[in-house]
Amino acid sequence: MSLIIQQTFTVLEKGTVTAPQGYKAAGLHAGIKKKRKDIALIVSEVPAAAAGVFTTNLVRAACVTQNEAQLKEVPYLQAIVINSGNANACTGAQGEADALTMRNHTAQELGLPEHGVAIASTGVIGVQMPMVPLLAGISQATEELSVAGGEDFAQAILTTDTGSKEIAVQLTVDGRLVTLGGAAKGSGMIHPNMATMLAFVTTDAAVEPAALQTLLRRTTDQTYNRITVDGDTSTNDMVLVMANGLAGNAPLGEQHPQWEEFAAAFRYVSEKLAKDIARDGEGATKLIEVIVQGAASERIASQIAKSIIGSSLVKTAVYGADANWGRILAAAGYSGAPFDPARVDIWLGSIQVAEGGMGLLFDEEAAKEYLLGDPVTITVDLHQGDHAATAYGCDLTYDYVRINASYRT
Amino acid sequence: MSLIIQQTFTVLEKGTVTAPQGYKAAGLHAGIKKKRKDIALIVSEVPAAAAGVFTTNLVRAACVTQNEAQLKEVPYLQAIVINSGNANACTGAQGEADALTMRNHTAQELGLPEHGVAIASTGVIGVQMPMVPLLAGISQATEELSVAGGEDFAQAILTTDTGSKEIAVQLTVDGRLVTLGGAAKGSGMIHPNMATMLAFVTTDAAVEPAALQTLLRRTTDQTYNRITVDGDTSTNDMVLVMANGLAGNAPLGEQHPQWEEFAAAFRYVSEKLAKDIARDGEGATKLIEVIVQGAASERIASQIAKSIIGSSLVKTAVYGADANWGRILAAAGYSGAPFDPARVDIWLGSIQVAEGGMGLLFDEEAAKEYLLGDPVTITVDLHQGDHAATAYGCDLTYDYVRINASYRT
Incomplete structure (x- = not known):
């Protein structure tokens, strides 16, 4: 709290994963999905320091266990290949074998060592991967790689998302121009702790692998793990980062004088992708940000913010533009975090609706007007300390039900 | 698992709370709600041994804290008065005072000591209780008490419920006819750990107060705390039991040879009310039962069953009659309970859809047909022990969103 980062x-x-130096990408339709793009590939000219975080679900797809083991051994990657349309999860020994084939085929086509390739899959669970279109699609993708391919990449990783999620930022490190790019997919089954979301961040900065992993873990806890759509956590989630060093800066780590500047840029990229995922939750019409401040610790603030953003009753009330602050306080109450309900103030945007745990007379029409907008910010002040945390989510709508009642068929 | 209870x-x-000897009840419209009944009263001829369990939400209505403190001191009650339409929660010192007035006014009208009366409120949070109609309604209810009033009582405690939830059962204890009656309300904001649900159980059995409390706690964990509608836990939930002893049996406790028989009847009443609440979740079209068996412990079975029944993705899939077993396994995976995903079998009714953590070829049409029915039973066998647990819930539908998007307005 004491360090202020400008x-x-x-x-x-229009920045994307190919904005940093030395990356090419492709995205195409191979036939795993009916019509839309379903194979995405990103390749770095040179081996890149790499880091990853993975789903906490006990049921994990082969791509998750495979990448995790591989990065633990060699924290460098040169390519990531992703398919959408099939999660290759709950597919047993055949699924494990298919995941290995997916990786090894990509490595072979690119002339890379096998451990230089990470894989990701997203889509329906429990159906064997259609290997013929997958492998053909990967081969074709290796031929279509280009710097302009970033946008196709971002589209090819989507499932029920309504649009692609991309960003790139630039800063100067050691007098060298450093670029970070990112692309993500989200939508259903999103929850704190890495639900069906994939995010890929590229940079041409030189970063020490261990520092990159620490930064990714910390940033994930403050961004991707603070979003929720429906409380479900998926079998396939991961965030992968590649840092190929082509910017020519001195390797970044905690000792580097500009480490916090780089970390802030990295966090911004992650936060933007996380917010995009939240706003594009299945059926959502808007982004909801819950800020809990005045907490005795960041853990408490985060726990309460996540509980509020996860409440179906809060989410439907926002959808209905109903200033039902009682549901906000009730959701804080069952978060499991300790606080004094009688000291809580609540705001919807800049309209205070509760003070000291009780309702205020407020302008209902103005509150309704505010809740009809996008984004909606809910601020809760506990008046018990000076820690704060923000969580991101979306409203719960008819369309969430429609989309998920017939996803598989 | 070793004791078999017939x-x-x-x-x-048509049994209800007035089926046991010595109880009269009333339910009427006092004007807290616009049209429907909103005051319910049940009175025992003589003081009854009493027990209660209460919401785990940190934000608790005055009725909850007041009853809990009172029962801890004197575990006997002679009357319970309930209002629907206003929860008297998040209403500060005025709310506390109003709750006391509600109790004391009822005691005075009935000529009872104040600690002989428990109160409950359910409805909107954060709005001060309209005391004029409340107190007038209570006075009128004391005049309308009758044995035939059980059905009115059951109606007057409802909020967005679509119908009343009642039951009565009879058994013989010490050669005397013992009757148990129950009424409950549920609907939105229902979750394991006592969400906006109220349940009231009456019996003419003589039961030791401490044994009654133990039985209620144990039974609640196996019934009311195994239901979920939307994962929200309310500020006002409680289950209260009165046992007035008019049946003339020797006081029941763990040493009584027929204790387990009585406990089984008590559990049946609780389970029936819990299932009724689950089936009548806001917008629900059906009851879903999740049975987890083959678990290493009951705690593990219960944790996994609750995680599955709480999954929005499972609930929408059932609504859409989509045999999406992957979501079931994924929800088990993020339950936090340890198990081996590769050993899991899953059935929808009698149709096995997964074996050893992988999908089977099954008759999709037959599965769809089954999921269109009511209730839907999902069975998950972990093959890691011989413990089991059942959780109850409902499907997630368009109507849940409709009801909750505009509850307050």
Whole structure:
């Protein structure tokens, strides 16, 4: 709380994963899905320091266990290949074998060592991967790699998402221009602790692998793990980062004088992707941000913020533009975190609706007007300390039900 | 698991809280709600041994804290008064005072000591109780008390419920006819750990107060705390039991040879009310039962069953009659309970859809047909022990969103 970081980075227009130096990408339709793009590939010119975080679900797809083991052994990657349309989860020994084949085929086509390739899959669970279109699609993708391919990449990783989620930012490190790019997919089954979401961040910065892993873990807890759509956590989630060093800076680590600047840019990229995922939750019409402040610890603030953003009753009330602050306080109450309900103030945007745990007379029409907008910010002040945390989510709508009542068929 | 209890009780037709000897009840419209009944009163001829369990939400309505403190001191009650339409929660010192007034006014009208009366409120949070109609309604209810009033009582405690939830059963203890009656309300904001649900159980059995409390706690964990509608836990939930002893049996406790018979009847009443609440979740079209068996412990079975029944993705899939077993396994995976995903079998009714953590080829049409029915039973066998647990819930539908998007307005 004592360190103030100035934003020392610039957000690029239409930036994506190929904005940093030395990355090419592709995205195409191979036939795993009926019509839309379903194979995405990103390749770095040179081996990149790499880090990953993975789903906490006990039921984990082969891609998750495979990448995790591989990165633990060699924290470098040169390519990531992703398919959408089939999660290759709950597919047994055949699924494990298919995941290995997916990786090894990609490595062979690119002329890379096998451990230089990470894989990710997203889509329906429990159906064997259609290997013929998958492998053909990967081969084709290796031929279509280009710097312009970032947008196709971002589209090919989507499932029920309504649009692609991308960003790139630039800053100067050691006098060298450093770029970070990112792409993500989200939508259903999103919850704190890495639900069906994939995010891929690229940078041309030189970063020490251990520092990159620490930074990714910390940032994930503050961004991706603070979003929720429906409380479900998936079998396939992961965030992968590649840092190929082509910017020519001195390797970044906690000892580097500009480490916190780089970390802030990295966090911005992650936060943008996390918010995009939250706003595009299945059926959502808007982004909801819950800020809990005045907490005795960040853990308490985070636990309460996540509980509020996860409440179906809060989410439907926002959808209905109903200033039902009682549900907000009730959701704080069952979060499991300790606080004094009689000291809680609540705001919807800048309209205070509760003070000291009780309702205020407020302008219902103005509150309704505010809740009809996007984004909606709910602020809860506990008045018990000076820690704060923000969680991101979306409203719960008819369309969430429609989309999920017939996803598989 | 070793003790087999025969069902030694009979379910009464149209039984309710006034089925046991010595209880009268009333339910009427006092003006807290616009049209429907909103005051319910049940009175025993003589003081009854009493027990209660209460919401785990940190934000607790005055009725909850007041009853809990009171029962801890004197575990006997002679009357319970309930209002629907206003929860008197998050209403501060005024709310506390109003709750006391509600109790004391009822005691005075009935000529009872104040600690002989328990109160409950359910409805909107954060709005001060309209005391004029409340107190007038209570006075009127004391005049309308009758044995025939059980059905009115059961109606007057409802909020968004679509119908009343009642039951009565009879058994013989010490050669005397013992009757148990129950009424409950549920609907939105229902979750394991006592969400906005109220349940009231009456009996003419003589039961030791400490044994009654122990039985209620144990039974609640196996019934009311195994239901979920939307994962929200309310500020006002409680289950209260009165046992007035007019049946003339020797006081029941763990040493009584027929204790387990009585406990089984008590559990049946609780389970029936819990299932009724689950089936009538806001917008629900059906009851879902999740049975987890083959678990290493009951705690593990219960944790996994609750995680599955709480999954929005499972609930929407059932609504859409989509045999999406992958979501079932994924929800088991994020339950936090340890098990081996590769050993899990899953059935929808009698149709096995997964074996050893992988999908089977099954008759999709037959599965769809089964999921269109009511209730839907999902069975998960972990093959890691011989413990089992059942959780109850409902499907997630468009109507859940409709009801909750505009509850307050």
